[in-house]
Structures are given as C-alpha cells and as structure tokens.
Amino acid sequence: MTWxxxxxxxxxxxxxxxxxxxxxxxxxxxxxxxxxPATLLERGVERNxxxxxxxxxxxxxxxxxxxxxxxxxxxxxxxxxxxxxxxTRSVGSSIDDWDQRLSALLGEVGGTLSVWVNPRAPSQAVxxxxxxxxxxxxxxxxxxxxxxxxxVFLFGTDPQAAQAVFSWRTVGAMWVAGLYLGxxxxxxxxxxxxxxxxxxxxxxxxxINGTLHGMRxx
Numbered sequence: 001m002t003w004x005x006x007x008x009x010x011x012x013x014x015x016x017x018x019x020x021x022x023x024x025x026x027x028x029x030x031x032x033x034x035x036x037p038a039t040l041l042e043r044g045v046e047r048n049x050x051x052x053x054x055x056x057x058x059x060x061x062x063x064x065x066x067x068x069x070x071x072x073x074x075x076x077x078x079x080x081x082x083x084x085x086x087x088t089r090s091v092g093s094s095i096d097d098w099d100q101r102l103s104a105l106l107g108e109v110g111g112t113l114s115v116w117v118n119p120r121a122p123s124q125a126v127x128x129x130x131x132x133x134x135x136x137x138x139x140x141x142x143x144x145x146x147x148x149x150x151x152v153f154l155f156g157t158d159p160q161a162a163q164a165v166f167s168w169r170t171v172g173a174m175w176v177a178g179l180y181l182g183x184x185x186x187x188x189x190x191x192x193x194x195x196x197x198x199x200x201x202x203x204x205x206x207x208i209n210g211t212l213h214g215m216r217x218x
Contacts, residue, residue: 010154
C-alpha cells in the first residue's frame, strides 16, 4: 500500500523538477537567439477548463498570442509568447508582474514587437525569453518536498536504528541537488536576486564540504 500511495508522489515530484530544468534549459538556449521585428496577429487569455468565462479575477489563465516575422526572406508564425507554462491570474490580480510585462510586450493586434528567433531553427521564436522565477521556485520547492517525502517512506530506514555519522550516500544526494541548483546561482544573481542566489548555492557548498570531510575519514 505504501508503494501504491507514494510512487505517484515520487513521480510527480520528479516531473516538477524536470519541468523546471527544461524551462531553464530553454532559456539558456535562447540566449544565443537573435531579435527580429514581428507583427502581432492575435492575442487573448487562455483559461483552464475549470475557469468560468468573463473577466473573473480569480480565473487561472495565461496570456496567449500569435505573431508573424521574417527571417532571411522567409515568413514564419509562432504562438509561443514565453517559456512559462503556468496558469495564474492573468486577468485582474496576479502573484507577480509577469502578466503585466507580457501584456505590455505583446501590445495591440496589428502592432510591432521584438521577438527572439533561433538562427539555427528559424521556425522557433519566443516573445519573452526571461525566466519566471516564481514559477521556477514553486516547481523546485514543491518537487523537492514531494521527492523527499516519498523517498523517506519508500526508501527510509528504521528511525530508531543507529545512524552513521557520515554517509557518502548523503553526500551524493547533496551533489545532485547542488549541481541542479548551482546552475541557477548566476542566473538569480544576474536577474537581481542575490539572496536567493546564495540560498541556491548552499547545497553545492555542503556537497563540497561533505566530500572534503569524507576524504579525511580514516
């Protein structure tokens, strides 16, 4: 019964971490993309299936759009306005300024905006390539909690059993977490979040310290 309950929890936690990693990877890849002018063809608000119609400020939604651009004499169209996949309160209130930034960037239908195009695959383009840190933070935070909770119940030892003072398995886990979060350190610092950058570096520092400590063990 424990496996039936916590295997889905483990998989969901891992999926959230993978989704965050994919979003960061897309952003890093887009840093080499080039800006080109585009024309906004459509814009709107995409709601989830549980949201009612109308301007409901509690509706979970995200801005959507379609733009046309040219690259080396060829015409292309794209519906990717950002790398964010989260549906938040795009109408009315919002948990951050993401929706306002995206709305201002898109402008009005028929207007011109600057988009980022992949020069190696011109059919790939995005209007806003920035990272949405609230979304990334929630995915990593919730994913890590679910992964830890499921691991404790599925692979944990007897809590009353004697625990070793030092464990290479713990150090290995810290290296995995440290390298995962270490990629975010310079990105957080770049985007004006020095405090969170320091927090993201802690697992890597602990992994280094644990490794040095383990090498000194008899």
